[in-house]
Amino acid sequence: xxxxxxxxxxxxxxxxxxxxxxxxxxxxxxxxxxxxxxxxxxxxxxxxxxxxxxxxxxxxxxxxxxxxxxxxxxxxxxxxxxxxxxxxxxxxxxxxxxxxxxxxxxxxxxxxxxxxxxxxxxxxxxxxxxxxxxxxxxxxxxxxxxxxxxxxxxxxxxxxxxxxxxxxxxxxxxxxxxxxxxxxxxxxxxxxxxxxxxxxxxxxxxxxxxxxxxxxxxxxxxxxxxxxxxxxxxxxxxxxxxxxxxxxxxxxxxxxxxxxxxxxxxxxxxxxxxxxxxxxxxxxxxxxxxxxxxxxxxxxxxxxxxxxxxxxxxxxxxxxxxxxxxxxxxxxxxxxxxxxxxxxxxxxxxxxxxxxxxxxxxxxxxxxxxxxxxxxxxxxxxxxxxxxxxxxxxxxxxxxxxxxxxxxxxxxxxxxxxxxxxxxxxxxxxxxxxxxxxxxxxxxxxxxxxxxxxxxxx
Numbered sequence: 001x002x003x004x005x006x007x008x009x010x011x012x013x014x015x016x017x018x019x020x021x022x023x024x025x026x027x028x029x030x031x032x033x034x035x036x037x038x039x040x041x042x043x044x045x046x047x048x049x050x051x052x053x054x055x056x057x058x059x060x061x062x063x064x065x066x067x068x069x070x071x072x073x074x075x076x077x078x079x080x081x082x083x084x085x086x087x088x089x090x091x092x093x094x095x096x097x098x099x100x101x102x103x104x105x106x107x108x109x110x111x112x113x114x115x116x117x118x119x120x121x122x123x124x125x126x127x128x129x130x131x132x133x134x135x136x137x138x139x140x141x142x143x144x145x146x147x148x149x150x151x152x153x154x155x156x157x158x159x160x161x162x163x164x165x166x167x168x169x170x171x172x173x174x175x176x177x178x179x180x181x182x183x184x185x186x187x188x189x190x191x192x193x194x195x196x197x198x199x200x201x202x203x204x205x206x207x208x209x210x211x212x213x214x215x216x217x218x219x220x221x222x223x224x225x226x227x228x229x230x231x232x233x234x235x236x237x238x239x240x241x242x243x244x245x246x247x248x249x250x251x252x253x254x255x256x257x258x259x260x261x262x263x264x265x266x267x268x269x270x271x272x273x274x275x276x277x278x279x280x281x282x283x284x285x286x287x288x289x290x291x292x293x294x295x296x297x298x299x300x301x302x303x304x305x306x307x308x309x310x311x312x313x314x315x316x317x318x319x320x321x322x323x324x325x326x327x328x329x330x331x332x333x334x335x336x337x338x339x340x341x342x343x344x345x346x347x348x349x350x351x352x353x354x355x356x357x358x359x360x361x362x363x364x365x366x367x368x369x370x371x372x373x374x375x376x377x378x379x380x381x382x383x384x385x386x387x388x389x390x391x392x393x394x395x396x397x398x399x400x401x402x403x404x405x406x407x408x409x410x411x412x413x414x415x416x417x418x419x420x421x422x423x424x425x426x427x428x429x430x431x432x433x434x435x436x437x438x439x440x441x442x443x444x445x446x447x448x449x450x451x452x453x454x455x456x457x458x
Contacts, residue, residue, distance in 0.1 A: 069100030
């Protein structure tokens with residue numbers, strides 16, 4: 001009987017990041033696996049950008065935590081003192097970013113990486129500072145844990161890291177007793193066996209997110225190649241060990257990964273008898289597997305993100321998608337996830353501002369669970385009372401003066417158009433929203449938006 005030998009070609013699989021202090025390195029390597037050596041955060045960012053459902057979950061989680069900005073707890077403060085505190089958070093840096101805008105970026109990093117960074121830039125008086133968000137993937141901690149190293153390209157080796165090429169610089173870790181120059185203020189959630197960097201709190205979902213992207217990528221490349229997919233190669237005869245290794249290496253280089261789906265195979269042989277046998281799997285067999293895989297991905301993402309897909313705008317089989325279902329799902333998610341994450345960020349940012357009088361006064365405002373959805377669609381099915389509920393709570397405002405509402409205004413407010421109603425709903429969510437954004441969101445011309453706003457102003 002002829003000898004049959006099989007070679008198992010080990011394709012790439014996901015491994016948790018390993019943090020390593022390497023010889024002659026000034027910083028702790030963030031991941032040691034190729035091709036993302038010292039670039040594990042970039043790998044996580046790539047999944048966020050390319051895995052659609054995974055990204056939807058993370059964006060929704062970040063929105064429910066920070067999407068409505070912050071409010072200052074004014075308990076025990078005079079109107080003047082409250083105004084001073086609010087003013088300190090209105091323009092936090094040279095880019096005129098507010099604390100709400102900065103924390104929106106911080107929270108997105110916190111949900112993607114389970115960590116985030118701010119650059120604190122002290123004024124000469126050593127009493128005030130500016131803060132700027134620093135992308136999580138740009139920093140590496142020093143081996144002595146006293147500094148962070150910044151680079152906008154960690155794929156380059158140490159000898160090529162410099163200010164001109166990669167913006168490379170060493171920045172001290174935040175120290176309230178050393179109020180000078182730049183410092184890095186880090187937010188890190190606790191992770192088991194993770195001394196230097198945090199790990200995503202959905203670490204077990206990372207391979208699932210990669211599967212989600214690869215399924216779409218595979219189908220795209222299969223379509224482009226005319227569905228020439230699924231191939232088994234059987235070699236006639238037994239090559240020597242070096243030849244087997246060479247064949248394995250060449251096949252992996254040519255065909256590993258979904259980017260190579262449907263690629264052509266060139267065959268070279270001396271005679272017919274020694275030619276390899278190539279067997280193609282039918283598309284139907286693979287389609288069934290992808291259907292099963294897709295369901296698996298959806299189930300795992302839902303469980304791993306601890307979130308009802310309806311809150312991320314993902315419609316699943318059997319869901320009605322009504323407001324009541326959204327409200328119930330949000331209340332559960334808020335109590336089991338959102339509030340605890342908000343408290344971690346609030347403690348962190350209040351600690352930074354505590355010495356200038358905030359004393360745990362910075363609080364996230366709760367969002368409306370319908371806010372991430374398309375207003376032009378949802379508002380059409382809402383009553384006037386439900387639309388009014390989209391606005392801010394009266395408890396968040398301080399009454400300066402009261403006046404009777406004119407009858408003409410009462411009549412007007414009861415008869416405002418659907419467009420004006422939609423504009424009001426969006427403005428209550430974001431008072432700084434501009435006319436082009438309103439027009440794009442509500443799918444009307446800017447001229448109509450301007451007319452409706454003039455009408456509302458009158």
